[in-house]
Amino acid sequence: xxxxxxxxxxxxxxxxxxxxxxxxxxxxxxxxxxxxxxxxxxxxxxxxxxxxxxxxxxxxxxxxxxxxxxxxxxxxxxxxxxxxxxxxxxxxxxxxxxxxxxxxxxxxxxxxxxxxxxxxxxxxxxxxxxxxxxxxxxxxxxxxxxxxxxxxxxxxxxxxxxxxxxxxxxxxxxxxxxxxxxxxxxxxxxxxxxxxxxxxxxxxxxxxxxxxxxxxxxxxxxxxxxxxxxxxxxxxxxxxxxxxxxxxxxxxxxxxxxxxxxxxxxxxxxxxxxxxxxxxxxxxxxxxxxxxxxxxxxxxx
Amino acid sequence: xxxxxxxxxxxxxxxxxxxxxxxxxxxxxxxxxxxxxxxxxxxxxxxxxxxxxxxxxxxxxxxxxxxxxxxxxxxxxxxxxxxxxxxxxxxxxxxxxxxxxxxxxxxxxxxxxxxxxxxxxxxxxxxxxxxxxxxxxxxxxxxxxxxxxxxxxxxxxxxxxxxxxxxxxxxxxxxxxxxxxxxxxxxxxxxxxxxxxxxxxxxxxxxxxxxxxxxxxxxxxxxxxxxxxxxxxxxxxxxxxxxxxxxxxxxxxxxxxxxxxxxxxxxxxxxxxxxxxxxxxxxxxxxxxxxxxxxxxxxxxxxxxxxxxxxxxxxxxxxxxxxxxxxxxxxxxxxxxxxxxxxxxxxxxxxxxxxxxxxxxxxxxxxxxxxxxxxxxxxxxxxxxxxxxxxxxxxxxxxxxxxxxxxxxxxxxxxxxxxxxxxxxxxxxxxxxxxxxxxxxxxxxxxxxxxxxxxxxxxxxxxxxxxxxxxxxxxxxxxxxxxxxxxxxxxxxxxxxxxxxxxxxxxxxxxxxxxxxxxxxxxxxxxxxxxxxxxxxxxxxxxxxxxxxxxxxxxxxxxxxxxxxxxxxxxxxxxxxxxxxxxxxxxxxxxxxxxxxxxx
Numbered sequence: 043x044x045x046x047x048x049x050x051x052x053x054x055x056x057x058x059x060x061x062x063x064x065x066x067x068x069x070x071x072x073x074x075x076x077x078x079x080x081x082x083x084x085x086x087x088x089x090x091x092x093x094x095x096x097x098x099x100x101x102x103x104x105x106x107x108x109x110x111x112x113x114x115x116x117x118x119x120x121x122x123x124x125x126x127x128x129x130x131x132x133x134x135x136x137x138x139x140x141x142x143x144x145x146x147x148x149x150x151x152x153x154x155x156x157x158x159x160x161x162x163x164x165x166x167x168x169x170x171x172x173x174x175x176x177x178x179x180x181x182x183x184x185x186x187x188x189x190x191x192x193x194x195x196x197x198x199x200x201x202x203x204x205x206x207x208x209x210x211x212x213x214x215x216x217x218x219x220x221x222x223x224x225x226x227x228x229x230x231x232x233x234x235x236x237x238x239x240x241x242x243x244x245x246x247x248x249x250x251x252x253x254x255x256x257x258x259x260x261x262x263x264x265x266x267x268x269x270x271x272x273x274x275x276x277x278x279x280x281x282x283x284x285x286x287x288x289x290x291x292x293x294x295x296x297x298x299x300x301x302x303x304x305x306x307x308x309x310x311x312x313x314x315x316x317x318x319x320x321x322x323x324x325x326x327x328x329x330x331x332x333x334x335x336x337x338x339x340x341x342x343x
Numbered sequence: 344x345x346x347x348x349x350x351x352x353x354x355x356x357x358x359x360x361x362x363x364x365x366x367x368x369x370x371x372x373x374x375x376x377x378x379x380x381x382x383x384x385x386x387x388x389x390x391x392x393x394x395x396x397x398x399x400x401x402x403x404x405x406x407x408x409x410x411x412x413x414x415x416x417x418x419x420x421x422x423x424x425x426x427x428x429x430x431x432x433x434x435x436x437x438x439x440x441x442x443x444x445x446x447x448x449x450x451x452x453x454x455x456x457x458x459x460x461x462x463x464x465x466x467x468x469x470x471x472x473x474x475x476x477x478x479x480x481x482x483x484x485x486x487x488x489x490x491x492x493x494x495x496x497x498x499x500x501x502x503x504x505x506x507x508x509x510x511x512x513x514x515x516x517x518x519x520x521x522x523x524x525x526x527x528x529x530x531x532x533x534x535x536x537x538x539x540x541x542x543x544x545x546x547x548x549x550x551x552x553x554x555x556x557x558x559x560x561x562x563x564x565x566x567x568x569x570x571x572x573x574x575x576x577x578x579x580x581x582x583x584x585x586x587x588x589x590x591x592x593x594x595x596x597x598x599x600x601x602x603x604x605x606x607x608x609x610x611x612x613x614x615x616x617x618x619x620x621x622x623x624x625x626x627x628x629x630x631x632x633x634x635x636x637x638x639x640x641x642x643x644x645x646x647x648x649x650x651x652x653x654x655x656x657x658x659x660x661x662x663x664x665x666x667x668x669x670x671x672x673x674x675x676x677x678x679x680x681x682x683x684x685x686x687x688x689x690x691x692x693x694x695x696x697x698x699x700x701x702x703x704x705x706x707x708x709x710x711x712x713x714x715x716x717x718x719x720x721x722x723x724x725x726x727x728x729x730x731x732x733x734x735x736x737x738x739x740x741x742x743x744x745x746x747x748x749x750x751x752x753x754x755x756x757x758x759x760x761x762x763x764x765x766x767x768x769x770x771x772x773x774x775x776x777x778x779x780x781x782x783x784x785x786x787x788x789x790x791x792x793x794x795x796x797x798x799x800x801x802x803x804x805x806x807x808x809x810x811x812x813x814x815x816x817x818x819x820x821x822x823x824x825x826x827x828x829x830x831x832x833x834x835x836x837x838x839x840x841x842x843x844x845x846x847x848x849x850x851x852x853x854x855x856x857x858x859x860x861x862x863x864x865x866x867x868x869x870x871x872x873x874x875x876x877x878x879x880x881x882x883x884x885x886x887x888x889x890x891x892x893x894x895x896x897x898x899x900x901x902x903x904x905x906x907x908x909x910x911x912x913x914x915x916x917x918x919x920x921x922x923x924x925x926x927x928x929x930x931x932x933x934x935x936x937x938x939x940x941x942x943x
Contacts, residue, residue, distance in 0.1 A: 045716060048801070049728060056732075056808060065812035065838065068830040074748075081745050088735035091699075095706060095731050099724065102709040106645075107716065113916060114647035114909040115711035123707075124651050124700070131699045135738075139692045142742035143685055149744055150681040165508045165600065187598040194598070225678075228598045230503035231611060233676065233751060237817030237830050240748045244678045246611055247502060248595025251678035253747075264829040268751040268819050270496045272508030273421045276822040 046104035053096035057089070071238035071263060071284065073220075073256040076145040078240070084138050091134070149241070152254045156220040159213075162193060163225070163232035163245045166274030168265065169193065170213040174204030174299055184228050184247065190307045194228065195300055203301045206294070212281040216290040220256040233269035236282055244269050257284040365461055365892055379465035380891050381450045384472045386782070388446030391472075395479050396439035397857070400850050402431040411843025413824040421823040422510035425494030428821060429511075430486075432497030433519070436625065437526060438479055440767055444632040445530070445568065446475060448774060449537045449561045451782065455881035456558050458546025458899045458921075460892045462536040471536070474529030478522045485511070485518035493519045496821060498622070501593040501614050502606075505586040508599070516586060520579040527572045527579075537565040546880075548901030552656065553920070555879045555905040556649060559656055560635020563663040564628045570667070571624035578617035585609070615677055619670040626763050627666040631659055633770040634701055637723050639905070640773050641705055643877045644720035645712030646916050648906035651704045658697040665694045675746045684743040691741035695734070702731055713909065713916070717875070718792045722773030725800040726766055732804075733762025736811060751821075754814020757807045765803040772799070772856070779860075780874050781881060784888055785867030791859040795852050802849035806842050813838065878919050879905045 070078060106114075160171040160179055171193060173179045180195050180202015187194035192209065195202045215221060225234055227245040235242035238261075243253045267278035285293065298306070368374040378384060406427040409419045419427070450468070454461050462468045485492040493511035495504035503509045504516055511519075541562045545554075554562075581592040585606075593614040594606035642649040649655060671679060671687045705727050714720065736758040740746045749755065772795070779787050817830055825831055873882040885895040899921040907918035912933035 045721060045724060049724075052728065052801075052804060059809065063809070063812060064832070064834055065809075065816055067815055068817050077744055077748060080742065081739065084739055084742065084745060088738055092731055092735055095702065096728055099706055099709065099727060102706065102712070103714060103716070103724065106709060106712045107714050108646075112713050114645060114713040116648065116909050116911050117650070117711070118648050118906070119651050119653065120707075124654055124703075127703045128696065128700060131696050135692045135695050138738060138742055139689060142688060142744050146681075146684050146688065146744040149747065150684070164598070184596040184598055185603070187601075187603070189601065229600075230506055230508070230597070231500055235751070235817075235819070237748065242747060242750070243676050246595075246678045247597055248610065249612075249678060262829070266817075266819055266828070270425075270500070270503065270821045272503050272506065273425065273494070273510060274508065275425075276421065276824055276826070279828075 043104065043107065046100045046107075049096055049100035049103065053093055053100070057093065060085075060089075068237045070240060071236075071257060071259045071261060072240055073258060074149070074240035076148065080138075080141045080145055083141055087134050087138055149253070152222045152252070153220045156222040156254055157216075158222050158224060159215075160224040160226060161213075161234050161245070163227040163234070163267070163271075163278075164229050165272055166267070166278040167210050168213075168232075168234065168267075168278070168280035169210055170208040170280075172206035172208070172294075172297070173201075174206050176201060176204055179224070180205050180300070182226070187228055190304065193300070197304070203299065205300045206297045207300055207303050208297060212283055214283045214285050214290055214293045215257050216287050217257055217260055217284055220254060222252055222254045225251045225253075230271050231269045232267050232271050232278070234265055234280075235268035236263045236265040238263050242268055260284045260286060362460070362898060366465060367891070374891075377469060379461070379469045381454050381462045381465070381468060382782075382889065382893075384468055385447050385450035387472050388442055388450060388475065391476055391479060392439050392443040392447060393857070395434055395483070396443075397853075398483075399431045399434035399439060400853060402427045402434075404847060404850055406431060407843040407846040409823065411840045422491070422494055424823040425496070425821070426492050426510055426515070429494050429496055429499075430482075430492050434482070435764065436497065436629070437523070438482065440629045440763075440771075441530070441568070441625070442475060443771060444629060444767070445537065445561060445565055446472065446533055448557070448632060448636065449565065450533070451778070452557055452881060453537055453540055453561060454544070455884065455889060455893055456555050456879055456905075457541060457544060458549050458880050458894070458901060459540055459544035460894060460898070463539045463544050464536050467532045468536045471529050471533035474525055474532065478525035478529060481518055481522040481525060485515045485522070488514035488518065491515055495519075498615075498618060499582070500618075501582055501585065501611050502595075502597055505582065505594075506597070506599055517583065520583045520586075523579045524576060524583075527576045530568060530572060534565045534569045537561060538569065546898045546901060549880075549920075552653065553901060553904040556635040556638040556652070556655055556659070557632070557879075558635065559659050560631040560633070560638075563659050564631040567624045567631070567663050567666060568628045571621045571628070574617045575621035578614055578621070581617075582614065612674075612677060612679055615674050615679075616671070619673045620667075622673065623670040624663075624666045626759075627662060629763050629767050631663065633726070633767040634659060636774045637726050637770050638701075638705065638708075639879065640719045640723040640770075640777055641708045642906055642908065643777075643875050644715045644717050644723070645709055646715070646908045647708055647712040648904075648908055649704065650707040650710075651700075652904065652906060654700060655704055658701050661697045662694060662701075665690060665697075669694060669741075672741050672743070672746070675743050676750050688741060688743035692738065695738055695741075698734060702727065702734070717776075718787070718789070718796060719773040719777035719875075721793075721796050721800075722769050722776065725796070726769040726773065729761060729769060729800075729804065730766040732808070733758060733760075733766055737762060748817075749814055751819055752814035753818045753820055754811050756820045757810035757814060760810075761807045765807065769800065769803075772796075775860070777875065778881075779863070780870035780887075782888055783864055783867070784870055785863050786870050786874065787863045787867060788859050791855055791862075795856045795859065798852035799849055799856075802845050802852065806845045806849065809838055810842060876915075876917050878903075878907055878917050880920055883919050883921050 158173055162169045178201040180199040182194045184194055225243055225245040227247045232245040233242055239255050241253045241255045243251050263282045265280045265282055366379050408416055409424055490513040491511050493515035495509050584590040585592055585594050591606045591609035593611050594609040596607040597604045638649045669691045671683050672691045776787055872887050901920045903920055905920055909916045914928035914930040
C-alpha cells in the first residue's frame with residue numbers, strides 16, 4: 043500500500059520536477075539546436091515509458107497485493123504480448139536513433155566555407171591560434187615546443203609565419219560564421235567545452251581532433267576543460283567572446299603573429315606562457331600542483 | 344511451453360558424471376580459513392567485499408562534503424579529491440560489485456541451485472579468494488605509500504595517469520595496476536569454476552532451461568568477465584611498462600610543464616579502447632547477476648512464475664553478446680574516428696530492446712500475482728523503478744549526438760550511479776534479506792530492514808534524480824570546485840548541498856544494515872526451513888544452513904523448472920524442483936483433472 047503510493051509520488055514528482063525545476067539547459071548560442079531537439083524527442087519517448095511502467099507497477103502492487111485466500115494466476119508466457127512489446131520498443135528506439143544519427147552526420151560534416159582556428163591545451167590552460175592572412179595554419183609539432191616557441195610551430199613553414207597567436211587570453215569569434223575548431227594538446231588529454239555551443243571534443247596529444255559550430259549570438263562565454271587532466275583540471279578555463287564583425291576585426295588587428303612573437307621572445311625574457319611554465323618548474327611541489335584560482339577577471343570587465 | 348500432466352515428465356536420463364568425493368576438512372583452519380567449501384569461500388568474498396565497500400562509502404562521503412560545501416574542509420585538497428573519486432569508483436565497480444555478485448553470490452548459489460556438492464575445482468576456488476584478498480590489500484596499501492593512491496580517475500586514462508600532474512604518480516598508480524592484475528588472476532580462477540560447474544555439475548534433470556535465472560545471470564556474466572578482463576589485464580601491464588620501463592604503448596611525444604619527456608609514438612586512445620572493451624561488458628558483469636537474482640526474488644515473493652522465462656534467458660544471452668560491440672559509446676568525444684559513432688550508437692540502442700523486454704517481464708510477473716511485500720520484494724520493486732530510470736538516461740548518452748553536450752558532465756555521473764550503482768546494490772540488499780536465513784538459519788530484523796529500505800530507496804533517488812539536471816546546465820564531473828562559473832547559477836550550489844545531505848543520510852542507513860547483519864546472526868528470529876516457500880534447490884537441502892557437500896547421501900533429482908508457483912490444481916502454491924510428480928498433493932476438487940505443471 044505505502045509502496046504503491048510512494049511509486050506514484052515518485053513518478054509524478056519526477057515529472058513535476060522536470061517541468062518546474064529551475065535547472066535546465068544553458069541558453070544556446072550556436073547552430074546545434076538540432077541536438078536540443080533530439081534530446082526533446084528522447085525525453086518524450088523515454089518519459090512516456092518511465093511514467094507508464096512506474097504507474098503500472100504501482101497499480102499491480104496495489105491491486106495484486108497478498109490477501110487471504112487469493113492465489114496468483116498461472117501464465118508462463120504470452121507470445122503475442124511479448125512480440126507486441128518488442129515491436130513497440132523497437133519503434134521507440136528507432137524514433138530516437140534516426141534523428142540522432144541524422145544530426146551526428148551534420149555534426150561531423152564541416153561546411154567548406156568554415157573558418158579554421160586551433161585550440162591548444164596544456165596543463166592547465168588553453169591557448170588559441172588563427173591562420174592569419176593566408177588562411178592556412180602552419181604545421182606544428184610537440185617536439186618544437188620551447189620557451190621561445192610555446193605553440194611548437196614549425197619555424198620553417200611559410201604558412202605559419204602569419205599565424206595569429208593568442209596565449210592564455212580570450213578568444214574572439216565573429217558572429218554567424220561557421221568555424222572548424224582544431225584541437226591539439228602537448229601533454230595529456232583535455233577537452234574544450236563551452237556549454238552554450240553544445241559541442242565538445244577531447245584533445246589528445248599526438249593527434250589533432252576537431253568539431254565545428256556556428257556562433258549565433260554575441261556574448262561572452264566561459265569554456266571549461268571537460269576531460270580529467272590532473273590536479274589543476276578544475277581551474278582550466280578560457281573565455282570565448284562572440285563579436286559582431288567590426289568589433290572582431292578591431293580585436294584581430296591587436297593580435298600579434300608567430301613571426302612577431304618569435305622576434306619579441308628572442309629579445310626579451312620569453313612569452314607569458316613560457317614564463318608561466320618556468321614558474322611551475324622552479325616552484326616547490328606545492329606550487330606546482332597547488333590550488334590555482336580560476337581566472338575570473340576577463341569575465342568581469 | 345506446453346502444459347502437460349506431471350506423469351509424462353518423470354523419465355530422467357541417468358547421471359553422466361559420477362558423484363564426487365569431496366575433500367573433508369579436519370581442523371578449524373581448513374574448515375573456515377583455508378576452506379575449499381564454496382559456501383565458506385562465498386562468505387569470505389562477501390565479507391571482504393562489503394568491508395572494502397564501506398571504505399568506498401566513506402570516500403564518497405568526503406567527496407560529497409567537498410562538492411556540497413566547498414572551502415569548508417581544509418583536509419580535502421584538489422589532489423585528495425581526485426584520489427577520493429578514483430578509489431571510490433574503482434572499489435565500487437571492481438572490488439565490491441564484481442566480487443560480491445560473482446565471488447559471493449556465485450559461489451554460494453551456483454552449486455546449491457544446480458544441485459552440485461561443490462564447485463568442480465574446490466582448491467582453485469580457494470586460491471581465487473586468497474588472490475582476491477591480496478589484490479584488496481595491495482589496493483589498500485596504496486592509501487599509505489608516499490604520494491598516496493592514484494588520482495587518475497577510475498578510468499586511469501593515460502597519459503595523465505602516469506604523469507606528474509596527477510596525484511599518486513610515484514607509487515599509487517603502480518599499486519593500482521598491480522592490484523587490478525591480481526584481481527583478474529584471482530577472478531579467472533573463480534570464474535572458470537563457475538562456468539564449468541554450471542556446464543558439468545548440474546544434477547540429474549537440471550537441464551539448462553530449468554535453471555533459475557539467478558544461475559543464468561551469474562553464468563553469462565562470468566563468461567563476459569572471462570572474455571573482457573584480459574583486455575584490462577594487458578592494458579594494465581602495458582601501462583605498467585610505460586610507467587616503469589619507459590616504453591611508449593600509450594604515450595605520444597609529450598612536453599610536460601615545459602619539459603620534453605622521453606616518450607613518443609604511442610596512442611592514448613589505444614588504452615581507451617582496451618579499457619572500454621573491458622569496461623562496457625563490466626557494466627553487464629554487474630547487471631546480469633542482478634537481473635537474474637531480481638527475477639527470482641519477484642517470482643518467489645509474488646508467488647508466480649517469472650513471466651516469459653525463455654525470453655528472459657535469451658535476453659540475458661543476447662545482452663551479453665551485444666555488450667561486446669558497444670564499448671566505444673564511452674568514447675564518442677574521445678577524438679576517435681567520428682564515423683565509429685554511427686555503428687556504436689546503433690549497436691548501443693539495439694541493446695535497449697532485450698533490456699526493455701526484461702523490464703516488461705518483471706512487471707508482468709507482478710501482474711495478477713499474489714504479492715507479498717516482504718523486504719526482498721520491496722528491494723526488487725525499488726530496483727525496477729531505479730533501473731528503468733537509469734536505463735532510459737542511457738538512451739540519451741548512447742545516442743551519439745546527444746552524448747556530445749552531456750558527456751563528462753554530472754549527467755553521466757547520475758546515469759551510471761542510478762543504473763549500475765544504486766540498481767545493482769538494491770538487488771544485493773534484496774538478495775541478502777532473501778538468502779540470509781539460508782546462510783545463517785536466522786531472519787534479519789524486520790524493523791531495521793524497513794528503515795534501511797525506505798531511507799536507501801528514497802534517499803538514493805533524491806540524490807541521483809536531480810543530479811541529471813546539473814549535467815544539463817553543464818556542470819562538469821571530476822571538478823574539485825566549480826568556483827564561480829558564468830553559466831552555472833548559484834542555485835546549483837544549493838542543489839549540491841541538498842545532494843550531500845541526502846548522501847550522508849543514505850550512507851548512515853547502511854550502518855544500520857551492517858549492524859542488522861551482525862545483530863541478527865546472534866539475536867535474530869530463528870528461521871523455519873524454506874521460510875519463503877521457494878521452489879529452487881538451495882532451499883531443499885537436508886540441513887539449513889546447508890552442510891559441507893550440500894546434499895545428504897543422494898544428490899537431488901530435478902523434475903521441473905524453478906518457477907512452479909501457484910500451479911492450478913496443486914494443493915500448495917509452490918512445487919519444489921525436486922518434488923517427484925507422483926508426490927504432488929492435489930487440491931480438493933481437482934482430483935479428476937490432475938495438476939497442470941509446466942514442463943520443458
